[in-house]
Amino acid sequence: MKKAFVFLIDGFEEIEAIATIDILRRAEVDTVTISLDPALRVKGGHGIVIEADQMYEDTDFQEADMLILPGGNVGSKKMLEHAGLHETLKEAAAAGTYIAAICAATMTLGKAGLVNGKKATCYPGVEKELTGADIITDENVVTDGRIITSRGPATTIPFALQLAELLNGKEKADEVAKGMLVY
Numbered sequence: 001m002k003k004a005f006v007f008l009i010d011g012f013e014e015i016e017a018i019a020t021i022d023i024l025r026r027a028e029v030d031t032v033t034i035s036l037d038p039a040l041r042v043k044g045g046h047g048i049v050i051e052a053d054q055m056y057e058d059t060d061f062q063e064a065d066m067l068i069l070p071g072g073n074v075g076s077k078k079m080l081e082h083a084g085l086h087e088t089l090k091e092a093a094a095a096g097t098y099i100a101a102i103c104a105a106t107m108t109l110g111k112a113g114l115v116n117g118k119k120a121t122c123y124p125g126v127e128k129e130l131t132g133a134d135i136i137t138d139e140n141v142v143t144d145g146r147i148i149t150s151r152g153p154a155t156t157i158p159f160a161l162q163l164a165e166l167l168n169g170k171e172k173a174d175e176v177a178k179g180m181l182v183y
Helices: 014-026 073-080 083-094 103-111 153-168 170-179
Strands: 003-008 030-035 041-043 049-051 066-069 098-102 141-144 147-150
Touching: 003 014, 014 030, 014 049, 014 153, 014 170, 066 083, 066 103, 066 153, 073 103, 083 098, 083 103, 098 103, 098 153, 103 147, 141 153, 147 153, 153 170
Parallel strands: 003 030, 003 066, 066 098, 098 147
Antiparallel strands: 041 049, 141 147
């Protein structure tokens, strides 16, 4: 079974995290939430508290097929300051692991140097943080190699379905989309 890790930090965007987790689990991806905070309980940007499955320090990232960063104004800024996360992302990218970010969390990919020379999209206004990226503004989800980016809360469902397709194939992603009445 494919495995995805979703990072949670105080101020994360709930729609982007929870809908992505839900869709990936529907697509039979072993989806594990990882707290970047000092506790398992993490509070989203709109006050929704989630209990992560495990702590960052206790996670073997070599098990992951994909690492996912939900956005959120406060959460994205905190991810920018998490040096350990940046190293984890760089190591995973070097190992060929998929790296996905949505909304302002794409800034972390920029700071880690993971979008340099790649096509990417992001939340409007954070383009300058995606150092060296070819910014695509007319697509909701952009995949370039093993880097997947998306624009914001309203693009979460197509983002998560793209992740499901990359991990478990188009047939499974289409089955999930149909069951959710996406199309």
